[in-house]
Amino acid sequence: MTSSMTTPERARSRKAKPSIIASWLFAGTLLVPQLATAQDKGTLNPQPLPPLAHPEDPATPAKELFGRKSQPAKLETRTIGFYSKGCLAGAMALPINGATWQVMRLSRNRNWGHPNLVKFLERLAAQAPKTGWRGLLVGDMSQPRGGPMFTGHASHQVGLDADIWLTPMPNRELTREEREDMSATMVVREDRLDVDPQVWTPAHVNVIKAAAKDPQVARIFVNAAIKKALCRDAGSDRHWLNKVQPWWGHDYHFHVRLNCPSDNPECTPQPARPSDEGCSGKELDYWFSDAVLHPKPSPVPSKPRPGPRMADLPAACRQVLLAP
Numbered sequence: 301m302t303s304s305m306t307t308p309e310r311a312r313s314r315k316a317k318p319s320i321i322a323s324w325l326f327a328g329t330l331l332v333p334q335l336a337t338a339q340d341k342g343t344l345n346p347q348p349l350p351p352l353a354h355p356e357d358p359a360t361p362a363k364e365l366f367g368r369k370s371q372p373a374k375l376e377t378r379t380i381g382f383y384s385k386g387c388l389a390g391a392m393a394l395p396i397n398g399a400t401w402q403v404m405r406l407s408r409n410r411n412w413g414h415p416n417l418v419k420f421l422e423r424l425a426a427q428a429p430k431t432g433w434r435g436l437l438v439g440d441m442s443q444p445r446g447g448p449m450f451t452g453h454a455s456h457q458v459g460l461d462a463d464i465w466l467t468p469m470p471n472r473e474l475t476r477e478e479r480e481d482m483s484a485t486m487v488v489r490e491d492r493l494d495v496d497p498q499v500w501t502p503a504h505v506n507v508i509k510a511a512a513k514d515p516q517v518a519r520i521f522v523n524a525a526i527k528k529a530l531c532r533d534a535g536s537d538r539h540w541l542n543k544v545q546p547w548w549g550h551d552y553h554f555h556v557r558l559n560c561p562s563d564n565p566e567c568t569p570q571p572a573r574p575s576d577e578g579c580s581g582k583e584l585d586y587w588f589s590d591a592v593l594h595p596k597p598s599p600v601p602s603k604p605r606p607g608p609r610m611a612d613l614p615a616a617c618r619q620v621l622l623a624p
């Protein structure tokens with residue numbers, strides 16, 4: 301079954317504000333939840349953005365600058381900064397087709413990452429069929445030089461984040477058009493309290509588990525109903541659940557975040573989670589609280605945010621932006 305996210309769902313997710321979760325959860329991340337928009341359709345004929353009149357103006361949002369770079373910076377490979385505030389030099393592209401993966405929404409040009417991320421996706425894709433999951437449909441990774449994006453994500457800025465659809469790869473090569481138009485599968489039940497039993501399968505558990513068990517994976521973000529289902533279905537091998545964290549959105553895809561590369565001192569690591577599985581207690585309960593499931597509509601519509609400027613990013617991101 302496939303369906304698109306409805307407008308009230310988006311609004312609800314956007315308006316949800318964290319209030320009672322322990323401080324580690326938000327340490328070093330943006331406070332306001334951002335939705336990854338796997339459901340936004342793409343186009344077969346993406347138009348280049350018009351040049352900026354004053355790109356050097358310090359008020360220019362960094363997404364306007366990074367969003368206009370269609371090729372990686374020809375510099376030594378390194379991730380610079382934090383997942384939600386940084387950039388990427390020397391990025392590598394994930395090929396759009398592999399034996400057991402296909403890249404979606406090609407018009408976005410977001411199949412770039414640190415080589416560690418590309419290798420991880422190839423490794424997970426190779427393992428997928430052994431878990432009962434035919435192959436990966438890969439959503440957004442990073443832009444060619446990382447950095448903030450126009451749409452969809454607060455993170456994915458340093459080439460270490462990737463979205464993987466909760467729809468297994470079909471048994472054939474998707475057309476360009478299908479890759480822009482197809483919707484991922486909604487696995488969360490309509491009341492948001494659990495997964496949809498018509499859709500959820502043991503293979504969903506297995507592919508997320510395989511990703512979480514990879515030693516390079518720091519964190520996996522999923523909808524809270526998915527975390528709840530994983531906790532229930534994991535059986536006796538449960539240590540990997542520690543890496544799986546509930547987050548807004550993520551009901552059509554799971555988001556994998558890798559550790560900083562070991563030779564990369566400019567990369568700021570993800571703060572550690574508590575050492576438990578996160579399957580009970582305050583952390584999981586929070587996500588099923590009334591405030592999260594049924595947030596009060598905000599009286600004033602929120603203004604669109606420009607996002608970080610170049611001065612807000614690590615200084616080295618300027619070189620990444622200006623490099624050939």
Ligand SMILES: [Zn+2]
Pocket residue numbers: 336453456461462463555
């Ligand atoms: Zn994501």
